[in-house]
Structure formats: C-alpha cells, structure tokens
Amino acid sequence: MSESGIALGIDVGGSGIKGAPVDLDRGNFAADRIRIDTPDGATPDDVCKVIADIVERFDGAHGHAPIGVTIPGVVTRGTVRSAANIDPAWIDFDVVAHLHELLDHPVVAVNDADAAGIGEMYYGAAKGHEGLVILTTLGTGIGTALIHDGVLIPNSELGHLELDGHDAESRAANAAREGEGLSWDEWAGRLQRYYSHLEALLWPDLFVVGGGVSKKSDRYLPLLDLRTPIVPAQLENRAGIIGAAHLAAQHR
Incomplete structure (x- = not known):
C-alpha cells in the first residue's frame, strides 16, 4: 500500500475519463473526482494524454502515489488484448509502459469490470x-x-x-x-x-x-x-x- 494510504484511480469510459485520489483506509474519494470528455476516436495516445492531465492535477497534493487505470477490454500484464468498444489501435498496446513514459508514477492497468469487482470486494x-x-x-x-x-x-x-x-x-x-x-x-x-x-x-x-x-x-x-x-x-x-x-x- 502507498505510504500515505492514497492511490489514484482512473476510469476510462466511452464518453468520459474520470479520476480521483482514493483513501484506501476508508474506501472513498480523498478529493473531488475530475471528469474529462473522452477524446473523439479514443486512440491510445489521446486517452493517455487525458490520463496524464488528470494525474498532474492531483500531483501537488498526492505526489508519487500509485495509479490504477481501468480499460474497457482484456488486459494482460499491462497490455490491452481486446477492443470491442474502443479504437482497434488499443489491441496489443502496452498502456502501462506508455504511461510510465508520460508519468513518474507506478502504474497498474486492469479490466474495468475487474476493477469494479475489487472495489465491491474490499469496500462494498x-x-x-x-x-x-x-x-x-x-x-x-x-x-x-x-x-x-x-x-x-x-x-x-x-x-x-x-x-x-x-x-x-x-x-x-x-x-x-x-x-x-x-x-x-x-x-x-x-x-x-x-x-x-x-x-x-x-x-x-x-x-x-x-x-x-x-x-x-x-x-x-x-x-x-x-x-x-x-x-x-x-x-x-x-x-x-x-x-x-x-x-x-x-x-x-
């Protein structure tokens, strides 16, 4: 767990990309959620830029907090394997490696339903x-x-x-x-x-x-x-x- 008990969660959706720091002791947001419209086409590069924008807005308060990113597709070891409802360019895209290049944070990527399941398992x-x-x-x-x-x-x-x-x-x-x-x-x-x-x-x-x-x-x-x-x-x-x-x- 992060030293401060805070990690950032980013939820990538078809219409919006949403993020917030999470108090891992309480299982709730530690600050107001930020939402930015998903870019037209939702290509990997454009989506990652929005993720970076959201992370940077919280960096002042939460420094080097780890980041978890949900993806609407299958994710294995940081690489996206399916793209049923997102741009086909996501297939075989290593989103974790790409975000590491943009951000000085530990990053984990996970299927969106899996992330929701973990949320309900530990806090819901x-x-x-x-x-x-x-x-x-x-x-x-x-x-x-x-x-x-x-x-x-x-x-x-x-x-x-x-x-x-x-x-x-x-x-x-x-x-x-x-x-x-x-x-x-x-x-x-x-x-x-x-x-x-x-x-x-x-x-x-x-x-x-x-x-x-x-x-x-x-x-x-x-x-x-x-x-x-x-x-x-x-x-x-x-x-x-x-x-x-x-x-x-x-x-x-």
Whole structure:
C-alpha cells in the first residue's frame, strides 16, 4: 500500500475519463473526482494524454502515489488484448509502459469490470465475504469479475458465454431490456437463465450486481430463484476508480 494510504484511480469510459485520489483506509474519494470528455476516436495516445492531465492535477497534493487505470477490454500484464468498444489501435498496446513514459508514477492497468469487482470486494457489497464472489455489471453488455478469497481471477468475460444459441449479453444485458422493451418480469426470466448457468458452472458463494440498473434492483432481483445470494452493488459509479486504486497500491 502507498505510504500515505492514497492511490489514484482512473476510469476510462466511452464518453468520459474520470479520476480521483482514493483513501484506501476508508474506501472513498480523498478529493473531488475530475471528469474529462473522452477524446473523439479514443486512440491510445489521446486517452493517455487525458490520463496524464488528470494525474498532474492531483500531483501537488498526492505526489508519487500509485495509479490504477481501468480499460474497457482484456488486459494482460499491462497490455490491452481486446477492443470491442474502443479504437482497434488499443489491441496489443502496452498502456502501462506508455504511461510510465508520460508519468513518474507506478502504474497498474486492469479490466474495468475487474476493477469494479475489487472495489465491491474490499469496500462494498462483498466486503468480508469468503469463497467465490462474482460481480456482474449489467449495462451495454455484461462485464464480470471473479474474486476467490479476495484474489482477482482477471479477464473472465463471462458475458460472452453462449446460451441457447446466443451471446449471453445480447439477451440479458440491460441494453437488451431497453432495446426490446422488455418488462421487468420478462427480463428477470433472461437473468434467471444466465445466473443459473453461472451457478451450474462455478458454484459461487455470492453474486453482486452492478451497472446503473442496480439502482432499480428491487424490480428484478426478488424475481430470481437462485441458490446463491444475489445483492446489488453499493459503490455505484465509484467502484472502478476505487478498485483500480486498491490494485495499484497492492502492486507497488
């Protein structure tokens, strides 16, 4: 952990890049979050310049704090491996090495759903839970994070499981509910199929449901019949920043 108990979290999204210093003892922001619009095209160079801008704004107060950066794609050892919703130039781009050239800070890069899962594991809905916790973010697609006894198993991508001849997220993500005009009951039927399949494969101890629609969890979670406890996420849109900061501090 950083000496001051502070690390910076940067969350790279399709419309905005957001960052804040995180108090790792409290699991909350140590200063107001900064948001800058994601540059048109979202190329790696342009996004990294925005990340550097956000970091430099906090440097005066937090010096050489470690930095955790979320990426909307698979990340292995600092290199981005997939680019489903970002510029194809990200594929095989070593974002950690590039940011090291721009910034005099330790840097960790992590998949965005994995960062959110770590945030919820250490500071949110899964805090104190042992065994296998699966976070799912229900949004445009389905992001997932697998955490076993507090240890992240990265890049799970379980939103892309094939179910009934379909990519699971194409049927069960919140975007499918909105796009097809599904009632909460109809959508819950699809979620039942998805979460039951995860149960059969992995036998988790807890499901945590994130994404913006988690704020309306009372409309659909009570309709599910699962053996695994399933609860809404608690950190909302802070989870990625907080989780990335936590991972950065652990890797220092």
